[in-house]
Each structure stands twice: as structure tokens, then as C-alpha cells.
Amino acid sequence: MDKSFTINRANWDERADLHAASPDYQAEIFASDPAHLSGVVRFDLPRLGNIAGLRAVHLQCHIGTDTLSLARLGAQMSGLDFSPASLAQASRLAQRCGAAIEYVEASVYDAATALPPASFDLVYTSIGALNWLPRIDDWARNVAALLKPGGRLFLREGHPLLFALDEERSNELVLRHPYFEHAEPTVWDDDSTYVQTERTLTASVTHEWNHGLGEIVSALLHHGLEISGLEEHDCIPWEALPGQMVLGDDEEWRLRSGRERVPLSYTLQAIRTR
Template identity: 65%
Template sequence: MSDYIKLNKDNWDERAPLHAASTEYGTQTFIDDAYHLSDVVRFDVPLLGDISGFRGVHLQCHIGTDTLSLARLGAQMSGLDFSPAAIVQARALAERSGALIEYVESEVYHATSVLPPASFDLVYTGIGALCWLPSIDTWARTVSDLLKPGGRLFIREGHPMLWSINEGREDALSVEFPYFEREEPLVWDDECTYVETDVRLKASVTHAWNHGLGEIITALLTHGLDITGLVEHQSIPWNALPGQMVCDDHGEYRLKEAPWRLPLSYTLQAVKRRG
């Protein structure tokens, strides 16, 4: 196992139970309310459209709140994550919510070893996933391998311009990190996670990569997908730049001043070519 996989897996294994217990993920609300959707998926609904009857897979599904939300929109969902602790939490949430969702443990690049290739109508990837992968080309090949001809990719992600900004600066938008994919990872050492908790992570070191929007699109085109939609958004569902953002009634954060200066997230859709 390469260092980045072990380091990141150890980190997310610690995070998973903390996230499942947090108010931010609101797992109890999913259990109590059979119609509840995550804020992320609710934001996606206008562009997702009707997915009832789709066979879908959520890559890097974490504890499964978005996966469960997609199932509640009518898709027959599977979820994949490399963290066994996250899969435990995802399965528990699905069971307690009465949802039939298949969860499998695997690295993204090995997805077709645990899921049937060319069998999915929908591949979904959500916020904060791609940065943990070193090669966007290998990811795009995996997406293509999973989709049926004519199947859809739907992704909403943090914008690569946002990832290049130093979030520690509260007085300016300062571009200090790579926009383009580089072989060397960004190495972070942070004992905190993004939910409110007094617990400090022991596995605090992680490796991450940025991927430019052009690199993502080129990789998908190379592996047989045609882009059908690309929308850049002025909001993101967490306080990505502390001190510079405000939160709206839907849990989306925007820049307090001149939000048109910076794209914060994007929605990309693509379809696998037939033949």
C-alpha cells in the first residue's frame, strides 16, 4: 500500500465515527424523516433531474448521507469508499433508515474489482472527493469503466481555484497552492476535522492533490465521455474561507464581499459515448 493511501485511510477512519455523531451530518434526521435529503443533494436536484430507476454508484461515499439521499430520489444505489470505518457507518445509517443500499470497501481506482463494469446508469461524486486522488486520468478511466454506454456522470466539487487559495488568510484571496495536478502531493498535518468535536485526530497527516478544470474535462473526453453540462457556482456547502464567508438559509457559503471574484464549486455532467 502506498503511503498516501495508508495516511489518508487512517485519517478518514478516525473521522468517520465523529462525522456520524455530529450535528453537521444530521444522521438522526435521516432516520426520523424518510423524505429528508442532504443539503448537498438538495442543491443538486435541479440539475440531477429525475433519476428514478437508475442504477447508480456513489464513489467516495464516506458515511453515506448523500448516497441515501440519491436512493430517496429513486435510484438503486451502491456506495464505495476506501475507509472501512466509513462503510460501517454508511451501512448502519442505511439499515436504520430502511434503505437497501449496497456498500463496498475499495480504493476508487480498483472499483471494477468489487463492482460490475459497464453496468451503471449513473456515477455520482460529491464535494471534497477528487482532492484525495493523485491522478485525475486514472479516475476518469474508472468512471468510464463503470458506466454503461449512454450512462451519466454527475459531479459537484470544490472548484480548483478555491483549492489554490490559502484559507488561513482572512484579509485577502491569496493564490498560494497549485491549480494544476502535480506529482508531488500537498502534505497537511491537522488534528482537527470539519465538524464540531473535542476529539483530536491521531492520524493527522494527509496527502492531497488539485486538478485543474481543463485536466478533468480532458481526462473524461479521453476516456470516452462527452461533456453535457458545466456550471460554476459562487457557493460551497462549508465555510471554506473562514472570516470571508457568510452562510445562507440552505447551508451554502458565499464570499461576503464581491462573490463574483471566485468560483467556489462546479457541477459537471458527462455521458459515456455509445459504441
């Protein structure tokens, strides 16, 4: 696991500057428009509700555009990530925008020791995070430990069924990868990233894991959280299946045809009850 984290950290450290410079992350728009929110958080708003005055932490926050968006909605924000290069970009953006956000460098598995336990009203995890974690139970344990009694987890993530599909097929949906959590990672070697950039990555290898929806729910229940909402969506904010998707006005990608065939993402909410 430590080897996998080291490999993945090198990849995300290299991505950080590319993402911060890319128009896809909209750093210049954030800096020029104090009301601007990320597309991810705009999608979340109807389910997120009023978070003004809440103490919140964004786990696996990357370069902090979603974290900043939550701060603009009135939450007292902290952000945690294992990539120092990502946190440097997140801090720079927050300073440019005059946002008081605390950023902490740590693995999500160490979140409850790096941050004060039982002190957050809201734990937020945005999309594209859980697939970097070998064990979902350790994540759920830290989520539960960070939340105050009555505090809420808000998670939107890519659907594990999507992550099991073969993304190299451009005209059909084919299962290729594990759906359930598995000990050994799926290893990728890809020198590109998902934003507009002319540069390629030298730290191109990454390790990823899938976690079934039932495994995620069960882990949260095991650690004392009560599921308060679970909604599956036919959309996702990146072109997860190239050649089979179209981009909507809401900055979400959907299947070009047969959207009813497979969920692409989901929103899960849970409350700490003990």
C-alpha cells in the same frame, strides 16, 4: 501513492465515528424523517433530475448520507469508499433507515474491478472527493468503465481555483497552492475535522492534490465521455475560507463580498458515448 492512501485512510477511518455522531451530518434527522435529504443532494436536485429506477453508484461515499439521499430519490444505490470505518457507519445508517444500499470497500482506482463494469446508469461523485486522488486520469478511466453506454456522470466538486487559494488569509484572496495536478502531494497536519466535535484526531496528517478544470475535462474526454454540462458556482457547502464567508439559508457558504471574483465549486455532467 500507496503510502498516501494509507495515510489518508487512517485519517478518514478516525473521522468516520466523529462525523456520524455530529449534528452536521444529521444522522438522527435521516432516521426520524424518511423524506429528509442531505444539503448537498438538495443543491444538486435541479441539475440531477429524475433518477428514479436508475442503477447508480456513489464513489467516495464516506458515511453515506448523500448515498442514502439518492436512494430516497428512487435510485438503486451502491456506495464505494476506501475507509472501512466510514462504510460501517454508512451501512448502519442505511439499516436504521430501511434502505437497501450495497456498500463496497475499495479504492476509487479499483472501482471498475470491485463493481461490475458497464452496469451503471449514473456515477455520482459529491463534493470534497477529487482532492484526495493523485491522478485524475485513473479516476476518469474508472468512471467510464463503470458506466453503461449512454450512462451519465454527475460531479459537483470544489473549484480548483478555490483549492489554490490560501485559506489562512482572512481578509484577502491570495494564490498559495498548485492549481494544476502535481506529482507530490500537498501535506497537511491538522488534528481537527470540519464538524462539531470536542475530540481531536491522532491520525492528523493527510495528503492532497489539486486538478485543474481543464485536466478533469480532458481526462473524461480521453476516456470516451462527452461533456453535457459544466456550471461554476459562487458557493460551497463548507466554510472554505474562514473569516471571508457567510452561510446562506441554503446551507451554502459564499464570499462575504465580491462574490464575482472567484468560483468556489462547479457541477460537471458527462455521458459515456463509447
